[in-house]
Amino acid sequence: MDTTSLYAGSLVRLKSGGPVMTVINANTSTVECRWFDGATPHKTVFPKSALEQVNSF
16 A cells, blocks of 8 residues: 555554544654544554555445
8 A cells, every 4th residue: 555645534444454544643654543432532653554545434
């Protein structure tokens, strides 16, 4: 995947699976993502290499 096109609002998922997450902030090596587990919000920073872009749900 070409992660150079990630920007705030992009949808991503871990390559190993998991929920669809929204990119909050991206730089050259890391991406800050938010997602919900039911009504519980989560926020974590991941290495770009661990993510794949999702085009739609």
